[in-house]
Amino acid sequence: MRIILLSIVFSLVAEVFSQPIRINQPVRFLALGDSYTIGQSVENHERWPNQFVDELVKLGYNVEELRIIAQTGWTTSSLQNAINQQMPIEGYNLISLLIGVNNQFFGGNVQDYTPQFQSLLQQAIALAGGKPSNVFVLSIPDYAYTPFGNGNPSISAGIDAFNDANRFLAGIYQVRYVDITPISRLGLQQPELVASDNLHPSALMYRLWVDEILKYVEGELNIMEKASNQPGIFFSGDRLMVGTGPWVQYSIFSMSGSLLMHGSLEDKQENGIQLDQLPNGIYLVRFKDVRGNVFTKKLALIG
Numbered sequence: 001m002r003i004i005l006l007s008i009v010f011s012l013v014a015e016v017f018s019q020p021i022r023i024n025q026p027v028r029f030l031a032l033g034d035s036y037t038i039g040q041s042v043e044n045h046e047r048w049p050n051q052f053v054d055e056l057v058k059l060g061y062n063v064e065e066l067r068i069i070a071q072t073g074w075t076t077s078s079l080q081n082a083i084n085q086q087m088p089i090e091g092y093n094l095i096s097l098l099i100g101v102n103n104q105f106f107g108g109n110v111q112d113y114t115p116q117f118q119s120l121l122q123q124a125i126a127l128a129g130g131k132p133s134n135v136f137v138l139s140i141p142d143y144a145y146t147p148f149g150n151g152n153p154s155i156s157a158g159i160d161a162f163n164d165a166n167r168f169l170a171g172i173y174q175v176r177y178v179d180i181t182p183i184s185r186l187g188l189q190q191p192e193l194v195a196s197d198n199l200h201p202s203a204l205m206y207r208l209w210v211d212e213i214l215k216y217v218e219g220e221l222n223i224m225e226k227a228s229n230q231p232g233i234f235f236s237g238d239r240l241m242v243g244t245g246p247w248v249q250y251s252i253f254s255m256s257g258s259l260l261m262h263g264s265l266e267d268k269q270e271n272g273i274q275l276d277q278l279p280n281g282i283y284l285v286r287f288k289d290v291r292g293n294v295f296t297k298k299l300a301l302i303g
Helices: 012-018 048-058 076-086 101-105 110-127 153-172 203-214
Strands: 002-006 021-023 027-033 063-070 094-097 135-138 176-178 217-219 233-236 239-242 247-254 259-264 281-289 294-302
Touching: 027 048, 027 076, 027 110, 048 063, 048 203, 063 076, 076 110, 094 110, 101 110, 101 153, 110 135, 110 153, 135 153, 135 203, 153 176, 176 203
Parallel strands: 021 217, 027 063, 027 094, 094 135, 135 176
Antiparallel strands: 002 294, 233 239, 247 259, 247 281, 281 294
8 A cells, every 4th residue: 555645735625624613712612502502401511512611721722711602492583682682792712503403393494494593603703703714513413312302203304404404504604514413313322321301412422522523623823834843754564654743643534524543642653553444545634732733634545
């Protein structure tokens, strides 16, 4: 197997995928949503926004503020009313949006939801200083996969329809879309992922959401651009070798954005990253240090 590192000249598909969630420091995070964001049936520190900022702190980010505008039972119109009542909302450089499950639950239709979600997304971008890369959208979880939902396929079909709408709009506005719906569909198979109310996510499921979000986080002001800061990379057989330096994690993605390999570089800087399990093709290899600095290269495996 021949291994070739390519310069970063992304195709259209790769460019869309490569748009990360940009984080400026200090981090001032505003989370917009409903029961999933306010953390119904879990402790405050177990909410996904709280777990998310805890992880950012561990990565070395300076988190100055977390604010949540969300309540159980809110629809898109409820959230819009709450935002309007709390204006002006200023100074936030990271904003999340997760809304729509109650539109579906209360019998709303996608035709009404779509322009309302679009308005909220536009407002979120405006509140983030007009930067789409400082906003991310989470997909609506599927509550069919809870004891309350009891595997009802009509619920899943409805959730899929609403998610098709918010995913499309996120793409139009070039906002990172984090699909946590597949994680939510583990709820009946793994009961520990459901809270004690038999409907909402547990702290453990929220942790899995945070892991998914963190895949796309990059520091706005800390991206390594100088050659002297780039990791030394060379090859030994079918292994990708990484020189010593500050890099602590590696991830390898397909060009469609699927995470294929991920791990610590603690022992890989001596033993290398084994690539023989990957078929021939083009991949993105991403290195990250403890402060969230990221370096990305294209990788071509040719038989």
